[in-house]
Amino acid sequence: MSNKTKTEGNIITALFRNQIFIPIAALFILALFNFIVDRSFFKITIGPNSDGNPVLSGNIISIIDYGSELAILAIGMTLVTAASRGQDISVGAAMAIAGSVVLRVLCGTNSRPDELQAPIIVAFIVCCLVAMAFGAFNGLLVSVFKIQPMVATLILFTAGRSIAAWINNNELPVVNDKTFSIFGNYIPGIPIPTPFFIALACFIIIALIMKFTNLKLYIQSVGLNEQTSRLNGLNPAFIKFITYVFLGLCVAVAGFIKVSRFSTINYSVTAKDIEMDAILAVAIGGNSLGGGKFKISASILGAYVIQFLTTTLYKFDVNSEALSAYKAVVVIALVVLSAPIVREKIAAVFKKLRSPEKAELKS
Amino acid sequence: MKMNKVLAMATSMLLCGAVFAGCGTSDGSSSSSSGGSSKSLIKVGIINNDPNESGYRTANVNDLKATFTKDNGYDASFSYSLKNEEQINYAQKYIQDSVDYLLISAADTAGWDTVLKDAKDAGVRVILFDRTIDADPSLYEASIVSDMDKEGEQAVDWLKSQNLTSYDIIHLQGVMGSAAQKGRSGALTKTASDLNWNIVVEQTAEWNAEKAQQIVQSAIDANKKFxxxxxxxxxxxxxxxxxxxxANISHGVGKDVVVMGFDCNKWALEELKAGNWNYDGQCNPFQSSYIVDIIGKLEKGETLSEKTIIMNEKGFDATTITDEDVQNYGI
Structure with missing residues (x-):
């Protein structure tokens, strides 16, 4: 009997100590809230779209669809945060650049072509290269010149959208090809949105990298203590640099999905403020924004928590003026709860609650 | 393809350099030509917001550039900034260069009094376009503006004239508090309460297509009728x-849902022409003809009857729009 209680107590303590608990709990609470207030939130229907393809629709589908870009960014942002003890605030602007590059390659010099000027795969590869180059630029400033990440990426944050506009001579290209819109919408015949599959592929790839390489260990040790990791034969500057290049790759994929959704771009509005959401996803995932240990799966869940919240607020048609205030309140609660120090405290409280019982049982 | 990457890198370096040096100017001033010919030219200094700001601004800048040319009798210099202080610096520079006219689209409404007084003392005549300034009207000759309230009223009047059997409206707002949002929302809110129109959803999508999609998607998922x-x-x-x-809901001329937009982008007018949308309201970026008109009058020594000039703005109906409209008014 006493043994069982002890393990139960340990499980609860372990649960609170476990990083992934917070985003899961947040998802659960949001789901519960929706379940109590209006069960139709979870309703999923299938029907034809205007092209006659069957598509699923419902709030849950919206969440996994629109949360994709953020989840992909959260992967890269987690690594950058862990290694360089700071965040990249230029991802939104870099996404505008990546998207602009895709359109530039597909459209050529004519902003309204009747047919594609280059294969989509070429556009995607060029966009990856450009975004990784910008990532490398940020990484160089952070790792070699040792500039604070937020200050270093402020440069691209400021200039990025102008660069994006400049790439297309300030025009707004529109791609008329149906194949290009597949990546941000639906594959004909498959009712699940494509961005979700792309995000899923990214999760699997990063999971494999983390499992079969030492990258995770290296990043964590650099983030925890640069000096000791250098003494142990690592090159901290290179590890940091690599994380920024990797984030560039994530930006490219997210930007590609973003422009594919509407087959066009708006330089000042596309992916606006997404950098803040990406940092938030990392924080809600319980990762320390001061670097060191990290858990990517928790950040990904954090990203879906943010999208869940957005969809919930739209669903309840919150007053426009108050929308950001509602979001802020929930976000503050989540971030405070997911802070490692608060988690420790909660776990300690549970331990205390358990121990008098234990004493009672023993006697 | 590779060129792109190289070029993109090169610009980023260049721009970063500019940021560090703290002089991110894009001052494309055209150097004045030899003394004899420049005498007959009217010297104009134009201060505008960054052309990258929006499609509207790009059209605005292009319109001004096409009008104030040497061939049309102007010696024009252009400066762009989204920052008020930088714009004021440009203004001071132009006053020192003793331009005849200073054309300003101000980033911010406040802080212009001193520089406008300097302009007046130096005999430089100031014309405001696109945006107003909180300053004494005696400090400038004229102000050419869009009336956002009127834009909204025009659109709502058009909607009223459609005589739909019921009005169940999804209202997608811009960034809250912006002039365009206030004017365009104001007209709809007022008429909806006067005529008992049903606003099904009213939400800000912050000018963003994807947010708008999510909001409408959410309304469809909740089975709201609109x-x-x-x-x-x-x-x-x-x-x-x-x-x-x-969701396979039909929209456009003679379909289930009436679609209304603003700003008259060229692609939007094409949608209108194809009958997929119903209405698009203009926010006129073509101010140069008004400015030329004013300068012409001032040069002849005439006085202007009004200080504030409100531009004509059109509203296009999908059933009457022509290909010429798409060409002429699309931005």
Whole structure:
């Protein structure tokens, strides 16, 4: 009997100590809230779209669809945060650049072509290269010149959208090809949105990298203590640099999905403020924004928590003026709860609650 | 392809350099030609917002550049900034260069008094375009502005004239508090309460197509009935239409849902021409003809009857729009 209680107590303590608990709990609470207030939130229907393809629709589908870009960014942002003890605030602007590059390659010099000027795969590869180059630029400033990440990426944050506009001579290209819109919408015949599959592929790839390489260990040790990791034969500057290049790759994929959704771009509005959401996803995932240990799966869940919240607020048609205030309140609660120090405290409280019982049982 | 990468890197370096040096100017001033010919030219200093700001601004800048040329009798210099202080610096520079006219589209309404007084003392005549300034009207000759309230009223009057059997409206708002949002929302809110129109959803999509799509998607998922989309810009109308297409709800001329947008982007007018949308309201970026008119009068020594000039703005109906309209008014 006493043994069982002890393990139960340990499980609860372990649960609170476990990083992934917070985003899961947040998802659960949001789901519960929706379940109590209006069960139709979870309703999923299938029907034809205007092209006659069957598509699923419902709030849950919206969440996994629109949360994709953020989840992909959260992967890269987690690594950058862990290694360089700071965040990249230029991802939104870099996404505008990546998207602009895709359109530039597909459209050529004519902003309204009747047919594609280059294969989509070429556009995607060029966009990856450009975004990784910008990532490398940020990484160089952070790792070699040792500039604070937020200050270093402020440069691209400021200039990025102008660069994006400049790439297309300030025009707004529109791609008329149906194949290009597949990546941000639906594959004909498959009712699940494509961005979700792309995000899923990214999760699997990063999971494999983390499992079969030492990258995770290296990043964590650099983030925890640069000096000791250098003494142990690592090159901290290179590890940091690599994380920024990797984030560039994530930006490219997210930007590609973003422009594919509407087959066009708006330089000042596309992916606006997404950098803040990406940092938030990392924080809600319980990762320390001061670097060191990290858990990517928790950040990904954090990203879906943010999208869940957005969809919930739209669903309840919150007053426009108050929308950001509602979001802020929930976000503050989540971030405070997911802070490692608060988690420790909660776990300690549970331990205390358990121990008098234990004493009672023993006697 | 590789060129792109190289060029992109090169610009980033260049721009970063500019940021560090703290002089991110894009001052494309055209150097004045030899003394004899420049005498007959009217010297104009134009201070505008960054052309990258929006499609509207790009059209605005291009319009000004096409008008104030040497061939048309102007010696024009252009300066762009989204920052008020930088714009004021440019203004001071132009006053020192003793331009005849100073044309300003101010980034911010406040802080211009001193520099405008300097301009007056130096005999430089100031014309405001696109945006007003909180300063004494005696400090400038004229102010050419869009009336956002009127834009909204025009659109709502058009909607009223459609005589729909019921009005169930999804109202997609711009960034809250912006002049365009206030004017365009104001007219709809007022008429809706006067005529008992039903606003099904009223939400800000912050000029963003994707947010608009999510909002309309959410309304469809909740089985809300609506027959009008009133989007305060073209991007949001586009997002709304994407959600309608996904749910196989027909939209456009003679269809289930009436789609309304603003700003008259060229692609939006093409949608209108194809009958997929119903209405698009203009926010006129073509101010140069008004400015030329004013300068002409002032040069002849005439006085202007009004200080504030409100531009004519059109509203296009999908049933009457022509290919010429798309060409002439699309931005």
């Amino acid at each position: 027959n009008v989309i009133y989007a305060e810009n073209d991007d949001m109308a586009k997002g709304a239409v994407a959600a309608l297409d996904k």
